[in-house]
Amino acid sequence: DSGVTQTPKHLITATGQRVTLRCSPRSGDLSVYWYQQSLDQGLQFLIQYYNGEERAKGNILERFSAQQFPDLHSELNLSSLELGDSALYFCASSVGSSGEKLFFGSGTQLSVL
Amino acid sequence: GESVGLHLPTLSVQEGDNSIINCAYSNSASDYFIWYKQESGKGPQFIIDIRSNMDKRQGQRVTVLLNKTVKHLSLQIAATQPGDSAVYFCAEGASGGYQKVTFGIGTKLQVIP
Numbered sequence: 001d002s003g004v005t006q007t008p009k010h011l012i013t014a015t016g017q018r019v020t021l022r023c024s025p026r027s028g029d030l031s032v033y034w035y036q037q038s039l040d041q042g043l044q045f046l047i048q049y050y051n052g053e054e055r056a057k058g059n060i061l062e063r064f065s066a067q068q069f070p071d072l073h074s075e076l077n078l079s080s081l082e083l084g085d086s087a088l089y090f091c092a093s094s095v096g097s098s099g100e101k102l103f104f105g106s107g108t109q110l111s112v113l
Numbered sequence: 114g115e116s117v118g119l120h121l122p123t124l125s126v127q128e129g130d131n132s133i134i135n136c137a138y139s140n141s142a143s144d145y146f147i148w149y150k151q152e153s154g155k156g157p158q159f160i161i162d163i164r165s166n167m168d169k170r171q172g173q174r175v176t177v178l179l180n181k182t183v184k185h186l187s188l189q190i191a192a193t194q195p196g197d198s199a200v201y202f203c204a205e206g207a208s209g210g211y212q213k214v215t216f217g218i219g220t221k222l223q224v225i226p
Contacts, residue, residue: 002156090156099206099214100147100206102147102149102157103159104157107156
């Protein structure tokens with residue numbers, strides 16, 4: 001168990017809908033990272049937050065947004081969903097902000113039908 | 114329709130033999146390298162890391178070798194066990210503020226009992 005909790009584990013929704021994925025980092029970790037893993041793109045970095053502030057952005061679509069709350073949990077919001085958004089979404093956390101030694105959650109499997 | 118996915122390189126190894134998983138990285142500015150293991154249905158798990166001021170680092174049954182001249186990284190697993198069967202990712206990052214950690218496509222290790 002990595003100590004990172006992601007909910008829900010599975011999510012099935014329809015195109016055009018909006019969903020929210022939730023992540024609780026390991027106790028003491030200030031950074032949260034979101035990754036998307038799909039069959040044709042591998043593990044893609046989306047966005048990172050450190051102590052409530054956005055720190056780095058990767059290949060995140062404008063339809064997607066995220067935030068980190070004062071209690072350090074994070075949410076990834078995906079809107080106007082398309083079939084191609086179906087993927088496994090991972091949250092990871094680390095103590096610092098430099099991307100070292102990430103601890104990953106078990107992921108949320110999103111299926112857009 | 115037919116699904117399209119990344120063609121992961123696959124390494125098949127007899128149980129008890131040593132495994133060597135290779136990775137080429139692209140960014141000359143990268144100075145921090147990490148290996149992650151991802152078992153089926155789970156998130157990636159940190160195995161070992163190495164900084165660019167080293168060319169070798171050993172852990173428990175694992176050794177990472179770094180060749181900066183040819184931008185090559187390898188993970189050696191001694192006495193491979195069935196529990197080592199997983200997809201292995203190398204990742205690279207650069208220090209000096211946050212630099213997103215970029216993951217390779219992964220190598221699937223199959224251990225033959």
